[in-house]
Amino acid sequence: MTTAGQKVAVITGASQGIGAGLVAAYRKLGYGVVATSRSIAPSSDPDVLTxxxxxxxxxxxxxxxxxxxxxxxxxxxxxxxxxxxIAKPFAEYTATDYESAIGVNLTGFFRITQLAAERMLAQGSGHIVQITTSLVDHASSDVTSVLASLTKGGLQSATKALAIEYAGRGVRANAVALGIVKTPMHPEAYYEMLAAMHPLGRMGEVDDVTEAVIYLEGAAFVTGEILHVDGGQSAGR
Structure with missing residues (x-):
């Protein structure tokens, strides 16, 4: 059980990159954390359950x-x-690509959010956050992204729908739409090229993302927000 007054965050994709940063950020707030991914290792922190x-x-x-x-x-x-x-020309996506994107991005969201929302509604409070991409709002000729837009765009629409459905019941829903962030997903050799794709001239850092999520965590009057943390990509070029 939690100590008196301790809140608890569940974080998916938590073994590295942004997910690992989020685990650390919520622990710094004093939250207990349930961290999940396919390859996550046990934690020595008694307030982190993997x-x-x-x-x-x-x-x-x-x-x-x-x-x-x-x-x-x-x-x-x-x-x-x-x-x-998965960045491919649309006609080159395979059935496996489609199933992978739908499976993680949509099915992965659906059931865990249902179960978490059920607990939050019973408590009378809670916060649901989706991590999406600014390509949903601002497609780029530099990046072929139909599967990302199909799935993450669905999450952004669902975020607004959840925010309104639960607004009178103490549960908020928000999303953070990202540019390209320095994570193990991107080889260092491509950093200069990827940085140039942002009006601010740099890639995002994991801290840029965690700070945005933690802002939303404390922003009690904010729900249904799609917060762009993308170096200006969604504003234009």
Whole structure:
């Protein structure tokens, strides 16, 4: 169980990059954290519970939320950070590409969010955050991104729908739409090229993302927001 007054965050895709940064950021706030990914290692921190599993399998969502409730007794925040990005010309996407993107980006969001929302509504408070991409709002000729736009665009629309459905019940929903962030996903050899794709002339850092999520965490009057953390990409070029 949590200590008196301790809140609890569930973070998907939590083993590296943005997800690992989010685990650290929520711990700094004093939250207990349930961290999940396919390859996550056990944590030596007693306030971080790790659960291995493929988020595209609804059974993983069931295990993550059940384990969080068993350990901490509540769920206050869910950050749907797990995601796949497959950049190919539209006609070259395979059935496997499609299933992977739908599985992680949409199915991975759906069941765990249902289960977390159920707990939040019972508590009368909670916060659901999606990590998306600014390509949803501002397609770029530099990046072929139909599968990302199809799935992450769905998440942004769902974020607004959840925000309105739950606005009178103490549960907020927001999204953070990203530019290109320095994570293990991007080889260092491409950094200069990727930096040039942002009006601010640099790639995002993990801290840029975590600061945005933590801002939303404390912004009690903000719901249904799509917060762009993208170096100006969505504004234009």
């Amino acid at each position: 659960v291995r599993g493929d988020i595209s399998d609804p059974a993983t969502a069931e295990r993550v939320i059940a384990a969080g409730i068993e350990r901490f007794g509540r769920i206050d925040t869910l950050v749907n950070n797990a995601g796949v990005f």
